[in-house]
Amino acid sequence: MVNRLIEPTSGRILIDGRDISKDDPIALRRRIGYVIQQTGLFPHQRIGENVAVVTRLLGWSRKRQRERTDELLTLVGLDPARYRDRYPSQLSGGERQRVGVARALAADPPVMLMDEPFGAVDPIVRERLQNEFLRLQEQLAKTILFVTHDIDEAIKMGDLVAVMQQGGExxxxxxxxxxxARPATDFVARFVGADRGLKRLSLSRVGDLELQTAVTAHPGDDAEEARRRTLADPFRYLLLTDDDHRPIGWVDQDDIPRSGVLTEALAIPMSPLVSRRTTLKDALSMMLAADVVAGIVVDRTGRVLGLVTVESIAAAMRPPDRGVGAATDGSGPDAARRLAAELAARDDQELGRTEATRA
Amino acid sequence: MEAFIGVFAWFADPANWQGPNGIPTRLLEHVVMSGVAIGIALLVAFPVGLYIGHTGRGAFLAVSLANIGRAVPSYAVLVIVFPLSIAVNRETGLFDIAFVGTLLAMILLAIPPIVTNTFAGMRGVDPDLVEAGRGMGMRGGQILSRIELPVALPVILAGMRTAAVQVVATATLGAVIGGGGLGRYIVQGIARFDYQRLVAGALMVALLAIATELFFSWLQRRAVSPGLSGRSVRAYENVAQLGRVDVPAV
Structure with missing residues (x-):
């Protein structure tokens, strides 16, 4: 509808405050980048020609078209010299998808429409394309309307997500x-899934949390002094670090000798190391896998920045506006009834999902 | 073997290469007649096929008519249009009866494969491609010329190829109602019990049909984008490695 392939029956669509129904549809479409499912590349044209479709329609000079094409192919990670003269049938699904994106970007449109652009590739390639595209978007900063059936993709790619329900609502x-965190209706709650709490974890990174300070000491430090500091801290472990402040291992407060000095032999295996860029989901997963309650946050050179704990992650996920009496969500007869209803509705849910996303 | 040598001798006889009944004249007549027939059939059938394929309107009617046309034997068509060509000749006094008759028959035979294949080729174009073109701001004519036609081209050309080969074969029958072309040798051969002439004529018609077939497969290779068929893509790659790059006629 945004590019007027379908005309709205009512209402208005504004781009930069301008009602698009007053624009010439042909000119409008040339101003909007368009990526469709299965890429829609023209099989009879070379990759270079495919990318240059819109610039050619706009009447750019051949030289300028070619320069732009090469620039775009490079941007999406395809070597122009290798790919320019190939045909779509000679490319893999992922490569074709990138060409599709390059083609949509050709005339540097301020607005892009992407209709399930990564729907036709396998999950591994999709994940890579998503990450690449997010990186690309950081440079491009386009307004993108992205349609997907995959709620995880929506959450990963979107700054704003519109959940459509059956009937186009x-x-x-x-x-x-x-x-x-706050699904507006039961439909949305079901749609985002019972694991929505876990999904939220992948939206935040360790760096978003306030890191807990760790009690640290070097081998050779006075043991009694370190023991006192550890006992004073709510966390029961002392983190042994080397001279550069890189972690060596933990020492349980009960294992710290009452006299003498600390030695590396005291240290027990370390918690997982995470960086500020690690998602909370990955951090939590690493902690669960290692059966520990804290991860050590290190900087790029491996120096200890602080700790991230299971408790601090849980705290971050707690919706800020939730009062004390909000326990009904997870327990009690109400919740049990709701769960029963949800299980009964599971078949309907599958149905609802496809309809909703098609709308 | 003797018969074979006899036919060879017939070809070797200089008398058969001269005059209005000589091989060059008859061959020319045959080719011109076929060419004109294919040309006219194209002018009629191609736009119709494009229209039906592009809009989807009238498909059932056109395809049914085309299929009926295909089921009728060439000879029957010739007989049916013969009275018509006599009428044309009487009214205008312009054309040779046999020429017009044969031409009409050939045109009628050439139209169905061109219409159906053009239509089918256009129909076979992935709607996603058309939508992509529209979404990028192509006009109707641009979608037709830059997407639908080139993608449908292999199927369209296959239809033309069928039509052309059929026309070349049918032109032979023109001689039965008094027309020219290579068919004359066959008619004369039967009438005069001249076996060598008969076989020589048949041989030449067969060779011409094969040549037509070859011409169209050459055309197909030239005109169809290598991107549309895996085999030619590999061939193209080899060519590209040698540093020569063909630009498809798109």
Missing amino acids: LAQFGPPDEIL
Whole structure:
């Protein structure tokens, strides 16, 4: 509808405050980048020609078209010299998808439409394309309308997510975190899934949390002094670090000798190391796998910045506006009834999912 | 073997290469007649096929008519249009009866494969491609010329190829109602019990049909984008490695 392939029956669509129904549809479409499912590359044209479709329609000079094409192919990570003269049938699904993105970017449109752009590739390639595209978007900063059936993709890619319900009804519109934390309706809650709490974890990174300070000491330090400091701290372990402040291992407060000095032999295996860029989901997963309650946050050179604990992650996930009496959500007869209803509705849910996303 | 040598001798006889009944004249007549027929059939059938394929309107009617046309034997068509060509000749006094008759028959035979294949080729174009083109701001004519036609081209050309080969074969029958072309040798051969002439004529018609077939497969290789068929893509790669790059006629 935004590029007027379908005309709205009512209402208005504004781009930069301008009602698009007053624009010439041909000119409008040339101003909007368009990526469709299965890429829609023209099989009879070389990759270079495919990327240059819109610039050619706009009447750019051949030289300028070619320069732009090469620039775009490079941007999406395809070597122009290798790919320019190939045909789409000679490319893998992921490569074709990138060409599709390059083609949509050709005339540097301020607005892009992407209709399930990564729907036709396998999950591994999809994940890579998503990450690449997010990186690309950091440079491009386009307004993108991205349609997907995959709620995880929506949450990963979107700054704002609109959940559509059957009948083309807008069920909820907001940032991904809000959709996961406070689904507006039962439909949205079911749609984002019972694991929405876990999904939220992947939206935040360790660096978003306030790190807990760790009690640290070097081998050779006075043991009694270190023991006193550890006992004074709520966390029961002392973190042994080397001279450069890189972690060596933990010492349980009960294992710290009452006299003498600390030695490396005291240290027990370390917690997982995470960086500020690690998502909370990955951090939590690493802690669960290592059967520990804290991860050590290190900087790029491996120096200890602080700790991230299971408790601090849980605290970060707690919706800020939730009062003390909010326990009904997870327990009690109400919750049990709701769970029963949810299990019964599971078949309907599958149905609802496809319809909703198609709408 | 003797018969074979006899036919060879017939070809070797200089008398058969001269005059209005000589091989060059008859061959030319045959080729011109076929060419004109294919040309006219194209002018009629191609736009119709494009229209039906692009809009989807009238598909059932056109395809049914085309299929009926295909089921009728060439000879029957010739007989049916013969009275018509006599009428044309009487009214205008312009054309040779046999020429017009044969031409009409050939045109009628050439139209169905061109219409159906053009239509089928256009129909076979992935709707996603058309939508992509529209979404990028192509006009109707640009979608037709830059997407639908080039993608449908292999199927369209296959239809033309069928039509052309059929026309070349049918032109032979023109001689039965008094027309020219290579068919004359066959008719004369039967009438005069001249076996060598008969076989020589048949041989030349067969060779011409094969040449037509070859011409169209050459055309197909030239005109169809290598991107549309895996085999030619590999061939293209080899060419590209040698540093020569063909630009498809798109």
